[in-house]
């Protein structure tokens with residue numbers, strides 16, 4: 001059983017207002033999948049649909065190979081979830097609260113689950129003996145993250161897990177993801193932050209205005225980020241510029257003096273073949289400024 005999440009034509013309207021439309025997603029066992037999108041894009045809507053907290057207007061959802069319209073409760077044992085607005089109040093200490101949630105989730109936890117909970121608590125090093133009403137926002141978020149993983153689920157779905165975390169806690173979270181995938185678990189998490197998605201995800205799906213734009217593997221050809229290329233060719237730059245339409249994956253091309261500048265997300269071999277016939281003086285190729293790319297992806301239409 002390879003696919004842990006599979007949606008087909010997943011659509012949600014809130015009355016007349018669009019939540020998401022025709023979202024087809026596949027997430028596989030052992031991968032960290034980043035779900036990237038601006039405010040109001042449909043990330044939380046998608047996640048709440050996956051968890052059965054919202055009813056789809058239409059479309060299908062399979063989690064861990066099962067149609068979620070059937071036997072959803074039993075599936076939930078194998079799933080971890082951190083909501084975007086994880087609120088925590090009360091008179092219990094952090095440790096007591098986690099134990100309480102564990103019993104709720106797993107009945108009687110296995111020795112492995114107990115060990116996992118303790119390991120997670122050591123990893124994040126906040127004061128679990130303190131009562132929760134004295135916790136900061138980040139400390140509550142840490143408790144939220146721990147409860148999403150402590151029962152050793154096969155799939156964990158997190159809505160903006162790193163919001164409110166300081167850099168050290170963020171780092172601990174990223175390390176945790178690596179460890180989780182090492183035991184074959186899958187993680188699906190939403191974020192606005194390209195850098196973290198770029199760093200920790202094997203694949204990323206981008207959503208905008210309720211539509212899934214594209215799903216990219218981060219390691220394939222730098223497809224998501226591309227390369228910033230400048231080709232200095234005083235005699236040929238204009239001719240090259242005119243023939244750029246022959247290439248797939250050219251963005252933001254511009255001619256500056258005798259230099260052709262562009263952002264390239266296509267196949268680099270194809271690009272080098274394209275260059276070969278021209279008289280080239282100099283050539284630079286570097287990773288683009290991530291913020292620029294992010295904005296470009298957000299602004300661009302379906303065929304980014």
Ligand SMILES: Nc1ncnc2c1ncn2[C@@H]1O[C@H](COP(=O)(O)OP(=O)(O)OP(=O)(O)O)[C@@H](O)[C@H]1O
Nearest residue numbers: 014017018019037038039040041042043044045046
């Ligand atoms: N209960 C609701 N009633 C009506 N519209 C809603 C409701 N919840 C969400 N929406 C709309 O659905 C769209 C997607 O919202 P959603 O909360 O899924 O976005 P998001 O990607 O999680 O955004 P953010 O990054 O701000 O958390 C938005 O246009 C939003 O206004």
Ligand SMILES: [Mg+2]
Nearest residue numbers: 043044045084
């Ligand atoms: Mg949201």
